[in-house]
Amino acid sequence: MSCGRANEQGAQFCKSCGAKLSQSDNSQQGMNNSASDSDAAFKQNNGYQQYDISENVYVGTTRMTKKEFDKCESIKPITKNLMVAAIITYVIGIISFVVNVIVAGNIFGILDVVIVVGLGLGIQLAKSRACAVALGAYSLFNLIFMMILTGRPGGWLIIICAVYAIIYTFKYQKTWNKYQQTGQL
Ligand SMILES: [Zn+2]
Structure with a gap:
């Protein structure tokens, strides 16, 4: 939704711009897996699941891991x-x-x-x-x-x-x- 790039089904983050893919983009994943839980938390916390004060970063499902980050095209x-x-x-x-x-x-x-x-x-x-x-x-x-x-x-x-x-x-x-x-x- 953010950059218009098509991503693989079930992908959690856009390979091109790194944006978190919403559940509607990801509907093939179904409702009864862990993704639906984290999406609920995602909405509740206004987009951020968890804020790590010591690291000064957002962690959890709203951000890619460093491994996923390294695979992005722009990196x-x-x-x-x-x-x-x-x-x-x-x-x-x-x-x-x-x-x-x-x-x-x-x-x-x-x-x-x-x-x-x-x-x-x-x-x-x-x-x-x-x-x-x-x-x-x-x-x-x-x-x-x-x-x-x-x-x-x-x-x-x-x-x-x-x-x-x-x-x-x-x-x-x-x-x-x-x-x-x-x-x-
Ligand atoms: Zn994108």
């Missing part, structure tokens, strides 16, 4: 960019492992691999802003370290990757926060 450009940034960290990790640990025999190089891949996982799976910022700090440190070591700056790929990760983890969080407050994407 995909953000999650795709985060996935690309994460994959770059995995590639950097693999190259770093081969070059520093296997070829050069530097056992401490494993630490670099763990840091980069670990932050990449945090960016991809948790969409973590903290991991993105930490990757930014690490890549700057790496740049300075390479400059001291070789006399010229290095590690550009990881810096670009960190900038991407910072931009898109913050975008993701902003969209999620807005959705929590308005129920719209």
